[in-house]
Amino acid sequence: MTHSENSGEVRIDGLTAGYAGRTVLHGITARLPHASVTAILGPNGSGKSTLLGAVAGVVPTTGGTVTLPPGVRPAFVVQRSAVSDRLPITVRETVAMGRWAHRGPWRRLSREDHDVVAESLAALGISDLAARRLGSLSGGQRQRALVAQGLAQRSAVLLLDEPSTGLDVPAREAIATALADAAAAGTTVVHVTHDLDEAESAGHCLLLREGRLLAAGAPAAVLTGTTLDAAWGLRRARFDVD
């Protein structure tokens, strides 16, 4: 991971990464634009989570570079299934953990920390759930809490792995609005999604197939019949063409 002067975008150049000697990403070069929401799409196993993990710094890279804005430590919201529902913590404590990067876990939260936690809860519409135990929540409520934890980190780069998968429309809309607001405030937001409608409302899209970048750019340019056909064979299912 290297740092250099840039506007806040994330640059990925010739990135190769994988697990235990097995290469999953093969020379990905892409930009994740500043103050925008980027959607990463692709079939199961195409390397979306691996790419996000490599940008987050939790998946080791074997070649190429990820260049973050100077001094930035990305906020990373993992898949809900990766979080134990047995953790004996409340929603407020879960979101407050997002401040640990700033305070360290054993320091008292400052007034500013408390304000950021309250704002993050409000942004996801879960202020009324603050005292509930995380493990007692529905999947959608828990996912909102995890996104709020990501927001509370106030990082310039916010990475989320399938934040909306399996959620109902109000939960999806709450998350989409919170991400759009974060981008409008200058955050580089990147999320993995399987939802083409969600990708269409992003500012930028990356489409992966078998660990390679098939297309990148504005949703209208990436989500065409030709590219979707190449990725999934979906052309006839979604577009009445040919």
Ligand SMILES: Nc1ncnc2c1ncn2[C@@H]1O[C@H](COP(=O)(O)OP(=O)(O)OP(=O)(O)O)[C@@H](O)[C@H]1O
């Ligand atoms: N921790 C791991 N250890 C070993 N191999 C892994 C690990 N995580 C993912 N892989 C492998 O890497 C490849 C890409 O997986 P990845 O999770 O990045 O794909 P994805 O596009 O996010 O898939 P999905 O849509 O199913 O979530 C797959 O073949 C997967 O089996």
